[in-house]
Amino acid sequence: MSAQFQRDAVRAFRFVRCGLDAATGVAELVYAFDDGPELTETITIPGAPFALAGARAHAVEQALRVLHLIAGVSYYKAAVPEQIRIDSYAIDADTAALLELIYVNGLGEFAYRNGLNLHGKIRFPVGEGRGEDRAPTLGLRQHALVAIGGGKDSLVSIEALRAMEIEQTVTWVGGSQLIAACAQRTGLPTLNLGRALAPQLFELNRQGAYNGHIPVTVVNSAIMVLAALLHGVDQVVFSNERSASYGSLIEGTGEVNHQWSKGWACEQAFGDYVQRHVAADLHYYSLLRPLSELAVARQFARTDRYDAHFSSCNRNFHILGERPVSRWCGVCPKCHFVFLALAPFMTKPRLVGIFGRNLLDDPAQTDGFDALLEYRNHKPFECVGEGRESRAALAALAERPEWREDALVERFAREIRPQLGDDDLRIEPLLTLDEEQRLPPPLWERLRAYFAA
Ligand SMILES: CC(=O)N[C@H]1[C@@H](OP(=O)(O)OP(=O)(O)OC[C@H]2O[C@@H](n3ccc(=O)[nH]c3=O)[C@H](O)[C@@H]2O)O[C@H](CO)[C@@H](O)[C@@H]1O[C@H](C)C(=O)N[C@@H](C)C(=O)N[C@@H](CCC(=O)O)C(=O)O
Numbered sequence: 001m002s003a004q005f006q007r008d009a010v011r012a013f014r015f016v017r018c019g020l021d022a023a024t025g026v027a028e029l030v031y032a033f034d035d036g037p038e039l040t041e042t043i044t045i046p047g048a049p050f051a052l053a054g055a056r057a058h059a060v061e062q063a064l065r066v067l068h069l070i071a072g073v074s075y076y077k078a079a080v081p082e083q084i085r086i087d088s089y090a091i092d093a094d095t096a097a098l099l100e101l102i103y104v105n106g107l108g109e110f111a112y113r114n115g116l117n118l119h120g121k122i123r124f125p126v127g128e129g130r131g132e133d134r135a136p137t138l139g140l141r142q143h144a145l146v147a148i149g150g151g152k153d154s155l156v157s158i159e160a161l162r163a164m165e166i167e168q169t170v171t172w173v174g175g176s177q178l179i180a181a182c183a184q185r186t187g188l189p190t191l192n193l194g195r196a197l198a199p200q201l202f203e204l205n206r207q208g209a210y211n212g213h214i215p216v217t218v219v220n221s222a223i224m225v226l227a228a229l230l231h232g233v234d235q236v237v238f239s240n241e242r243s244a245s246y247g248s249l250i251e252g253t254g255e256v257n258h259q260w261s262k263g264w265a266c267e268q269a270f271g272d273y274v275q276r277h278v279a280a281d282l283h284y285y286s287l288l289r290p291l292s293e294l295a296v297a298r299q300f301a302r303t304d305r306y307d308a309h310f311s312s313c314n315r316n317f318h319i320l321g322e323r324p325v326s327r328w329c330g331v332c333p334k335c336h337f338v339f340l341a342l343a344p345f346m347t348k349p350r351l352v353g354i355f356g357r358n359l360l361d362d363p364a365q366t367d368g369f370d371a372l373l374e375y376r377n378h379k380p381f382e383c384v385g386e387g388r389e390s391r392a393a394l395a396a397l398a399e400r401p402e403w404r405e406d407a408l409v410e411r412f413a414r415e416i417r418p419q420l421g422d423d424d425l426r427i428e429p430l431l432t433l434d435e436e437q438r439l440p441p442p443l444w445e446r447l448r449a450y451f452a453a
């Protein structure tokens with residue numbers, strides 16, 4: 001970008017065009033501010049050439065457009081202008097409603113941190129004379145593209161699908177070596193989807209664009225839906241647990257959910273949309289929706305297959321910047337939470353071996369753990385479990401001889417626990433399966449049996 005970016009002078013964000021080259025599997029998603037230079041994000045789906053015709057070609061076009069519209073959130077946020085324009089195709093009211101839901105809620109943390117109010121401000125233009133599309137059934141092959149993120153959650157799903165003998169391909173977006181190593185460790189077929197943000201975005205950031213969190217899970221979901229159609233398979237599986245539906249409670253503001261696009265509202269809206277507008281037999285669902293973070297941690301602890309490979313620490317996943325020296329930084333909210341969530345279900349030497357140290361015996365981490373407990377602070381803007389899960393996990397550790405003398409466990413028992421009622425501190429009620437989920441019905445029954453076993 002040559003001219004200096006003046007975010008407040010921008011009038012319109014434009015969805016310029018999108019296209020897919022079926023011969024190479026490369027999709028281009030093009031955006032612009034006003035009449036400024038084009039910003040092009042590139043998505044690469046391996047496996048080309050793809051033979052597309054008839055209803056499948058139409059479904060691919062629909063999936064490409066919805067990806068274009070959702071991935072635009074990374075660029076729109078740079079200026080949050082009054083106007084949104086779609087230059088090369090029209091959308092219906094249903095599509096506009098989905099996008100407004102995703103943009104307003106998925107940018108909730110971004111808006112809060114930047115002092116913006118997006119409610120009622122984001123309006124996608126609805127084209128004239130378009131009725132609602134009803135997607136046909138395409139006869140997709142029974143097979144799951146399962147998203148892998150390098151952390152514990154997706155590995156729990158992958159092992160569950162393996163146990164239930166569901167054919168799966170372990171799939172991820174981007175160039176993370178850590179995710180690649182976990183994927184390889186599964187021993188299953190893999191698929192690595194390419195995503196390159198428009199390089200000018202980083203320059204816009206340097207020039208004072210608005211910046212902040214975007215709903216990355218629904219962007220990855222839309223990429224995987226496109227990949228599923230190109231590969232002719234009928235399931236896109238994520239591993240978002242029920243705890244993700246609950247945000248941080250901010251005094252004077254209300255609930256702000258960092259992980260909104262991992263929550264139930266997003267899964268329902270996006271999954272239903274895909275079946276109505278893209279392909280009636282393409283199922284998008286989260287296998288872990290019925291589980292809390294603690295239930296996922298308990299399940300993860302049942303095998304040590306990934307101990308030396310996985311990491312939930314987000315410092316591993318930056319696009320820009322240096323790679324961390326260790327898989328676990330040990331000081332961020334995700335390290336704190338995952339250590340705490342696994343502790344009730346693993347031997348202490350195994351857990352300390354994974355992290356390389358005992359985070360609960362380090363007084364320097366007091367504030368970090370207090371935020372998880374919602375004690376004198378709100379739950380961090382990160383993908384961590386609910387406050388009640390952290391409180392129940394610490395209460396359980398306070399009863400265990402091997403943990404109770406560690407600095408932060410001892411402090412919890414002395415200072416915090418007496419202020420809490422016993423009902424708030426039991427782990428067992430947090431381990432039950434919830435009914436809220438959108439798994440294909442026969443799979444739900446089998447999954448129930450698997451987790452109960
Ligand atoms: C790795 C990470 O946590 N990144 C967040 C961080 O970004 P940062 O500037 O420190 O570095 P980069 O990730 O390299 O990004 C550089 C800039 O690129 C833009 N950008 C990046 C990805 C994208 O999809 N769209 C973008 O526009 C952005 O301008 C970046 O500054 O801080 C940002 C907030 O300022 C966060 O938005 C970055 O988060 C990434 C989108 C990300 O992938 N985060 C996941 C690790 C993450 O938070 N996953 C959650 C799921 C949450 C959800 O679905 O909403 C999880 O752990 O479960």
Ligand SMILES: Nc1ncnc2c1ncn2[C@@H]1O[C@H](COP(=O)(O)OP(=O)(O)OP(=O)(O)O)[C@@H](O)[C@H]1O
Nearest residue numbers: 147148149150151152153154172173220238239312
């Ligand atoms: N690069 C990626 N490509 C595709 N899917 C991803 C990617 N990163 C994360 N995901 C998926 O997004 C969802 C949310 O990610 P999240 O980080 O919570 O999961 P995780 O890495 O499996 O576990 P953890 O919570 O321990 O980090 C998961 O279903 C995960 O598989």
